[in-house]
Amino acid sequence: MPEGRREAGLRVRPFDPAREADRAAILDICLRTGDAGGDASALYADPRELTELYATPYLDRMPEWCFVAESVGSGSAPAAGDGSGPVVGYILGAPDTAAFAAATGLRLPEFAGHPAHLHVNLLPEAQGRGGGRMLVEALLARLTAAGIPGVHLVVDPRNTGALAFYPRLGFTELARTPTGVPFARTVPQPEPSSWSPRECRLQAALTDPG
């Protein structure tokens, strides 16, 4: 398992399907951020109505496209004996939205030239600390490694935080409708020789299978 990136008391690492705590935390965070970025706990008698749309299919079918943010450092209770901290955020997605929709039966929008899509969520106490940027960069690095040219997502128009966040990460707003605001960005496909030292380190950390 690569060590992952660490910043501002948060560390990003690949999701580990063998760790039940990873999965449980992701489902919990999905629910606690599922109402336009706010807590959706009161909206669902059965949380699976939400998590089976936005989390479970990805964890089951696309685990290698999921990363988690852990809280590390002072004040964080260790969640395991290996120094990992509690999972406070995640990103997940699919590199080929059309194929994923066909496999899962989910109805998902598609945007030409941007075949991948993502979902990123952090608990309130982990927001505003650079974790969202780290998670998106982790997924972008993996998309780059896989040669995927572009990625999109759709934001609830009430979610003002997310509407402000994605443009900071290089995403362009494609439209504004009452039901959703789609964003997309191209995925960098540089020659390895043109990568910055930071990009090289990130790429190595995230693609090293060891």
Ligand SMILES: CC(C)(COP(=O)(O)OP(=O)(O)OC[C@H]1O[C@@H](n2cnc3c(N)ncnc32)[C@H](O)[C@@H]1OP(=O)(O)O)[C@@H](O)C(=O)NCCC(=O)NCCS
């Ligand atoms: C939206 C979310 C993923 C952003 O992650 P985050 O860790 O809070 O954001 P970061 O600290 O990485 O911020 C990255 C950039 O976005 C900006 N940004 C993030 N949230 C912002 C906000 N609410 N208002 C204005 N700017 C914001 C930051 O200022 C920062 O800009 P900079 O790096 O250019 O200085 C996170 O707040 C979250 O999970 N919110 C609840 C769930 C949600 O809305 N998910 C998205 C559903 S589409």
